[in-house]
Amino acid sequence: MMKAVSELTRGFGVPTTVSLNAIMVDGTGMCGGCRVSIGGETRYACVDGPEFDAHEVDFAELADRLTTYRSFEQAAVARNEACRIPALAVAANRTAVETGP
Numbered sequence: 001m002m003k004a005v006s007e008l009t010r011g012f013g014v015p016t017t018v019s020l021n022a023i024m025v026d027g028t029g030m031c032g033g034c035r036v037s038i039g040g041e042t043r044y045a046c047v048d049g050p051e052f053d054a055h056e057v058d059f060a061e062l063a064d065r066l067t068t069y070r071s072f073e074q075a076a077v078a079r080n081e082a083c084r085i086p087a088l089a090v091a092a093n094r095t096a097v098e099t100g101p
């Protein structure tokens, strides 16, 4: 959708900003998971964005990167795995309460 809007507005010369939904891991600019190409230069959506000039975004690269973990995601769905983050958060909180600050 963002790509389509960008292509439409480019022809009319309308400045357009997009908010990219790149894969993010650490959110600190260190892991590179959210790397995007903006105007031919590497940027990190977590620290440089996520808003960018839509006409400078390499949407083909972004779409490709968004499918990086697709096979792993599909395998997890096939195994009917539930997300383990809530259980890990509860366990971590329990440990913090038991051990104190």
Ligand code: FES
Pocket (backbone or CB within 6 Å): 023, 024, 025, 026, 027, 028, 029, 030, 031, 032, 033, 034, 035, 044, 045, 046, 047
């Ligand atoms: S989320 Fe890791 S560099 Fe942006």
